[in-house]
Amino acid sequence: GQQLNQSPQSMFIQEGEDVSMNCTSSSIFNTWLWYKQEPGEGPVLLIALYKAGELTSNGRLTAQFGITRKDSFLNISASIPSDVGIYFCAGQNTGTASKLTFGTGTRLQVTL
Amino acid sequence: ETGVTQTPRHLVMGMTNKKSLKCEQHLGHNAMYWYKQSAKKPLELMFVYNFKEQTENNSVPSRFSPECPNSSHLFLHLHTLQPEDSALYLCASSPAVNSNQPQHFGDGTRLSIL
Numbered sequence: 001g002q003q004l005n006q007s008p009q010s011m012f013i014q015e016g017e018d019v020s021m022n023c024t025s026s027s028i029f030n031t032w033l034w035y036k037q038e039p040g041e042g043p044v045l046l047i048a049l050y051k052a053g054e055l056t057s058n059g060r061l062t063a064q065f066g067i068t069r070k071d072s073f074l075n076i077s078a079s080i081p082s083d084v085g086i087y088f089c090a091g092q093n094t095g096t097a098s099k100l101t102f103g104t105g106t107r108l109q110v111t112l
Numbered sequence: 113e114t115g116v117t118q119t120p121r122h123l124v125m126g127m128t129n130k131k132s133l134k135c136e137q138h139l140g141h142n143a144m145y146w147y148k149q150s151a152k153k154p155l156e157l158m159f160v161y162n163f164k165e166q167t168e169n170n171s172v173p174s175r176f177s178p179e180c181p182n183s184s185h186l187f188l189h190l191h192t193l194q195p196e197d198s199a200l201y202l203c204a205s206s207p208a209v210n211s212n213q214p215q216h217f218g219d220g221t222r223l224s225i226l
Binding site for chain 2 (some may be wrong): 003
């Protein structure tokens with residue numbers, strides 16, 4: 001089935017550093033979502049993007065909906081230990097909302 | 113976030129056992145979903161229910177049998193599973209299937225098949 005390419009696959013950073021990750025697709029989406037999953041838990045919605053070019057923030061997190069509608073970016077500023085987890089992007093199109101296509105995830109480790 | 117609750121959190125069963133996974137959502141949503149999450153693979157959609165009616169079966173083997181008695185509850189009945197069925201099973205809900213509102217996930221049931 002369709003798959004989103006998410007990069008990097010994993011990141012090891014120091015506390016206080018900024019983080020950038022991205023997600024690309026061969027087809028367009030009209031909604032992009034970013035989720036975070038911590039060990040032993042389900043994915044938790046971080047940010048939802050509904051318009052091409054949209055830039056949305058949630059605390060230290062900022063995500064952008066790419067102009068081409070085929071990509072999205074997530075930035076985390078001034079990382080802290082509780083940012084550890086796996087970050088998933090997901091694309092969705094209205095009318096086929098059940099067809100959430102997920103990325104392969106970016107595993108983030110934060111060292112003190 | 114406890115809007116979507118899944119039980120049990122962990123389940124170990126033999127290949128000949130019959131067990132059920134339960135999902136309950138308190139968000140007033142009308143669509144519910146089952147996903148399978150295996151190591152190093154993207155989440156795989158299994159089933160979709162909209163207003164209690166199944167709208168999607170993503171070629172899931174018949175040893176997995178879903179049930180949705182109402183918009184708030186979703187079950188996954190398991191029978192004669194295989195070792196490769198060991199995975200995290202996630203339930204999600206959303207306001208409706210044909211909307212762009214995000215899905216909200218439960219914490220999953222970690223299933224191990226002996």
